[in-house]
Amino acid sequence: MVNxxxxxxxxxxxxxxxxxxxxxTIILHINTVFSIxxxxxxxxxxxxxxxxxxxxxxxxxxxSADRNMNLVKTYMGLRVKMMFDPPTTSFAIxxxxxxxxxxxxxxxxxxxxQFWTDPNPPTPPPPTWCEMx
Numbered sequence: 001m002v003n004x005x006x007x008x009x010x011x012x013x014x015x016x017x018x019x020x021x022x023x024x025t026i027i028l029h030i031n032t033v034f035s036i037x038x039x040x041x042x043x044x045x046x047x048x049x050x051x052x053x054x055x056x057x058x059x060x061x062x063x064s065a066d067r068n069m070n071l072v073k074t075y076m077g078l079r080v081k082m083m084f085d086p087p088t089t090s091f092a093i094x095x096x097x098x099x100x101x102x103x104x105x106x107x108x109x110x111x112x113x114q115f116w117t118d119p120n121p122p123t124p125p126p127p128t129w130c131e132m133x
Contacts, residue, residue, distance in 0.1 A: 005030060005060070005076075006053040012077030013085055017053070026084060027051065033079040034060075040104065041111045042072065068110045075103040 007017040009030055015022065031049040038047050048060055061069055078100050087093050 003056040003058060004053050005050055005055055005057055008057070008073060009077055009080050013081055022084070023053070026080065029080045029083040030076065032083070033076050036079065037072065037075070037107075040108055042107055068107070071103055071107050071110065075100065075107060078103070 004017070006023065006027060009026060010017050010019070013026070027050055034043065034048045034050075037043050038045075043060060057069065057073065061072075078096055082093075082096060082100070087096060
């Protein structure tokens with residue numbers, strides 16, 4: 001099974017993966033979403049981008065081991081759809097934006113569960129008078 005990022009996103013846009021007329025624009029939007037995900041602390045720390053349809057989800061992360069990758073895939077599809085072919089009604093736009101916001105929260109929560117660092121680590125107590133001498 002081919003796990004191409006570009007092909008998966010094209011499917012969410014209701015485009016046949018063999019249709020390549022908009023590939024450049026879609027790749028641009030995909031890379032923008034990867035930058036957003038990087039800002040959320042998800043994915044490789046050095047960033048990630050694709051240049052064509054040969055790059056798979058496995059290059060981004062271990063899809064078979066990470067069940068949360070489905071959140072990322074859905075988020076990618078919705079974000080790219082909003083940039084490439086947004087809904088025509090305000091109701092559909094609002095619903096899509098709310099879903100994107102929910103996915104951002106859930107992705108952030110999953111990231112914090114795995115890589116959370118206490119911003120206020122406990123500090124040792126100050127030395128007592130007798131410990132100073």
